[in-house]
Amino acid sequence: MKILSCILLLVFSAALMSRAQVPEATQAFDRATRLLNQGAYSEAVLAYDEASRDGLESAALYYNRAIAHYRLEQIGESVLYLRRAESLDPDDLKIRHSLSIVSSRIEDHFSELPAPIWTRLQRLLVSLIPVNLLLISGIVLYLVLVALLVVYIKRIAENDWLRRARYVCGIAAGFFLFAGFTTSFWPPFPDESVVLVDELVLYERPDEQASVSERIHEGLVVTTITKAGDWIFIQLPNGAQGWTTSDGLGAI
Amino acid sequence: MYFQLTRSTYQKTNSSRWSVLTLSWVLGVSIFTLIGIPYTVTAQSVKISASINDSTIGTEEGLVYTISIEGAPGQDIQTPEAPAGEGLSLLQSIPNTRSNVSIINGAVTQGYSYSWTYRPTGAGIASLGSTTVRVANTVYKTNPISVTIVPQSQRPTRTQRRRDPFASLFSTLGPQNTEELPELTDRDIFIRAIPSKTSVVQNEQVTIEYQLFYRAGIQLRQSRLTDSWDAEGFWREELEVETRPIPEIVVENGLRYNKITLKRAAVFPTRAGDLSIDSLRIESEALIPTSSQDPFQRMFSTRSRFQPVKLGSASIHIETAPFPEGAPASFSGAVGSYSFSSKIDRTELEVGESIKLTVTVSGSGNLATMDTPRFNPPAAFELYEPQVELNLNRRGTRLTGSKSFSYVLVARTNGNFELPSIEFSAYDPRSGNYKIMRSDPITVSITGSATTPMSVTATTNGLPVDDVAAPFSDAGEWSNKKGAPLHTAAWPYTVLLLPLLFLSGLFLYQRHEDKLAGDISYARNRRAHPLAKKNLKKAVALLEAGDTIAFFAELERAVMGFIGNRLNVSERGLTRQQLDESLRRASVSDDIRSRLSDLLNVCDQGRFAPVGFGRLELEAASEDAATIIVALSSILGGKR
Structure with a gap:
């Protein structure tokens, strides 16, 4: 009981601390937005950076920062923050519209590989229930099942409802835990990055003397496969792969 | 007979075209004199060539001079005169005449040849003068030919021809049959790689043609490429060549060859610098005509005269310059001669419908790697990947x-919109300039579900058509940035594992409890040792208290209770004989049973006549009881 109390206290304290930083972030956001509307785009970017310094984020923060970058002709950064905004609020029309406008400025156009059926199913599931919620739901149901099993083993009580509850909890816990762990270990949305420089050279090996396999340009969203030191192995939307240095990419 | 023919230059001397042809003749002679490359003159379909068997002969060798006439009927050909020789003496005034018929692509061609044999009069430069050939009413004139005569000792050793045709037949049985096969030299068979250009701009097309030259009379079979042909630094495209080529007769360096095009490829340098293309290598088997006059030997030695040959062309170096400066913004590396066109399937549509705009780049160049031209339609259209x-x-x-x-393009908004022009640019190496091509802007009218035409500056949702939407004025809901994913933390696994262990323990404990409650034998067995231990402890306490009677009573209870629990029998009313019998059936040894009997007797004595028991005896009895319990415990089994 004492342990549970300590955990609840810690969670409550953390929530209170983050809430305490919200007014400061909001003030920074308001100041940055005023600068943005005045056309001081570089200053606005710095102010938005300040607003997100305490680990807080919001779709509006990312969106406005993307607009500032767009006005500065920084297409890569603009795509990066619009994609972040979209991840927080995927249904917002303004975000989607602006993303399509900015994407039309991207030089590279690759055909996209179709996702496998299981990946599409995972994406559908994750769009309905976030991965962490899947896991937590599975754990809670699992604990309920354990409690029901204790009742059953100790013969505290037994009837049809308890038996049905055990079955339902078992199946539900199994499903949520399976879905949660599979989507955690094999995420349907791989790590993505945006090209932030005018041109990024892809090499066949992590070596600048290696043959050049492709040249990609600012704003293109690529998938990160692995990293090796300063080198990063990425995949283009059409499935082509290559090594490049990580300093020209921004992780979404 | 094996002829190695060298062709010389001919000039048509048709009287009606005299002035023009004379000029050509003069030019031809000049070129021949300067660079030593002969050329052929054909009149209509008549083709005449003259050649000698070798440009260098020994003083004791013969020179064969041959005039070949193709494409003319035999009755139109007047037997030509042998040319006069300087340093050469004619051995025959009447030429050897041969005729042949060839069918190429279904066309029948008849050919005639006239040959004379000359003998050198000494070492040095000899020459054959010109002669004339009359075909119908046309007169052709040959050019003089020079021949180098060297001392016979400087010529390669050759097997003397056998004058006796039967000698060689019989000699095949003996070891002296050592007919030497002629050696193939680079002059007899070779591959020539011919690049269309050797100095180009990056991504400019270079055509490489590989031609196989082999002397007349040589037959080839089982030819194959030996190595993979590589051209690092180039984009490669194969061009078609004849799969069953008909050799073309050509004259190279004064000698007559069959020529076959082996391979043709277009290559495009992908980077600047001095790039090289590997040589093309083939392996084949060559049949070299023998000089033997023996018809039997010629017939039966065909198989043995096929020699394996390995051939390779020279590698090619292409000097590649980078793209010239001044490239337009739309330039993406296209080099070549291109034309550009565009078309749209319609210009009027409704919201939700699509139109297709097709741009086509045609011409000569590296089309495979050509990038998609940039196209930024108004935001009223949803653009799909082309x-x-x-x-x-x-x-x-x-x-x-x-x-x-x-x-x-899918129309998303109604109104009139202009599709901007699409620009394509390429560098044209012929003109040395960048060429910019643009499609015409196209106005598209979109009608549809919207009841009132929308302004071209806003969508149905009020968002700007060609610009990003306005920024948010409110920060919205703040949230903490995502930390580490839940599955990377340890606590979920702990929460899952601990209840599992708890459940397992609980299940086992409950099963134990159920067994204790339902199985008396199990329960007594489980309780036997703790109970005996407890009784022994109690007896020791009584010993310390000096209560001898109670001590022995407790000691007997401990031992008998232990035995009763372990054997699952009631120890009350159990006679000593019954006890002993039960222990004997339980495989308890006589020694232990005897010790037990002694102990029980001592206990009886202590309880009923407790006289003469000192502390030492009491402690010994207690120790005996413990020893017997331990011994019985190991024999009767069960938990201690």
Whole structure:
């Protein structure tokens, strides 16, 4: 009981601390937005950076920062923050519209590989229930099942409802835990990055003397496969792969 | 007979074209004199060539001079005169005449040849003068030919011809049959790699043609490429060549060859610098005509006279310059001669419908790697990835073709919109300039579900058509940035594992409890040792208290209770004989049973006549009881 109390206290304290930083972030956001509307785009970017310094984020923060970058002709950064905004609020029309406008400025156009059926199913599931919620739901149901099993083993009580509850909890816990762990270990949305420089050279090996396999340009969203030191192995939307240095990419 | 023919220059002397042909003749002679390359003159379909068997002969060798006439009927040909020789003496005034018929691509061609044999009069430079050939009413004149005569000792040793045709037949039985096969030299058979250019701009087309030359009379079989042909630093496209080529007779360096095109490829340097293309290597088997006059030997030695040969062309170096400066913004590396066109399937549509805008780039160049031209339609259209269609024409000596980019645009807003022009630029190496091509802007009218035409500056949702939407004025809901994913933390696994262990323990404990409650034997067995231990402890306490009677009573209870629990029998009312019998059935040894009997007797004595028991005896009895319990415990089993 004492342990549970300590955990609840810690969670409550953390929530209170983050809430305490919200007014400061909001003030920074308001100041940055005023600068943005005045056309001081570089200053606005710095102010938005300040607003997100305490680990807080919001779709509006990312969106406005993307607009500032767009006005500065920084297409890569603009795509990066619009994609972040979209991840927080995927249904917002303004975000989607602006993303399509900015994407039309991207030089590279690759055909996209179709996702496998299981990946599409995972994406559908994750769009309905976030991965962490899947896991937590599975754990809670699992604990309920354990409690029901204790009742059953100790013969505290037994009837049809308890038996049905055990079955339902078992199946539900199994499903949520399976879905949660599979989507955690094999995420349907791989790590993505945006090209932030005018041109990024892809090499066949992590070596600048290696043959050049492709040249990609600012704003293109690529998938990160692995990293090796300063080198990063990425995949283009059409499935082509290559090594490049990580300093020209921004992780979404 | 094996002829190695060298062709000289001919000039048509048709009287009606005299002035022009004379000029050509003069030019031809001049070129021949300067660079030593002969050329052929054909009149209509008549083709005449003259050659000698070798440009260098020994003083004891014969020189065969041959005039070949193709494409003319025999009755129109007047037997030519042998040319006069300087340093050469004619051995026969009447030429050897041969005729042949060849069918090429279904066309029948008849040919005649006239040969004379000359003998050198000494070492030095000899020459044969010109002669005339009359075919119908046309007169052709040959050019003089020079021949180098060297002392016979400087010529390669050759097997003397056998004058006796039967001698060779019989000699095949003996070891002296050592007919030497002629050696193939680089002059007899070789591959020539011919690049169309050796100095180009990056991505400019270079056509490489590999031609196999082999002397007349040589037969080839089982020819194959030995190595993979590589051209690092180039984009490569194969061009078509005849799969069953008919050799073309050509004269190279004064000698007559059959020529076959082995391979033709268009290559495009992908980077600047001095780039090289590997040599083309083939392996084959060559049949070299023998000089033997023996018809039997010629017939039966065919198989043995096929020699394996390995051939390789020279590697090619292409000097590649980078793209010239001044490239337009739309330039993406296209080099070549291109034309550009665009078409749209319609210009009026409704919201939700699509139109297809197709731009096509045609011409000669590297179409395969050509990038998609940039196209930024108004935001009223949803633009899909263009469909790309590539058509390459690999026939001929250059790679040509077309590449089409079909943009599908779906109308999302009604109104009149202008599709901007699409720009394509390429560097044209012929003119040395960048060429910019643009499609015409197209106005598209969209009607549809919207009841009132929308302004071109806003969508149905009030968002700007060609610009990003306005920024948010409110920060919205703040949230903490995502930390580490839940599955990377340890606590979920702990929460899952601990209840599992708890459940397992609980299950086992409950099963134990159930067994204790339902199985008396199990329960007594489980309780036997703790109870005996407890009784022994109690007896020791009584010993310390000096209560001898109670001590022995407790000691007997401990031992008997232990035995009763372990054997699951009631120890009350159990006679000593019954006890002993039960223990004997339980395989308890006589020694232990005897010790037990002694102990029980001592206990009886202590309880009923407790006289003479000192502390030592009491402690010994307690120790005996513990020892017997331990011994019985190991024999009767059960938990201690």
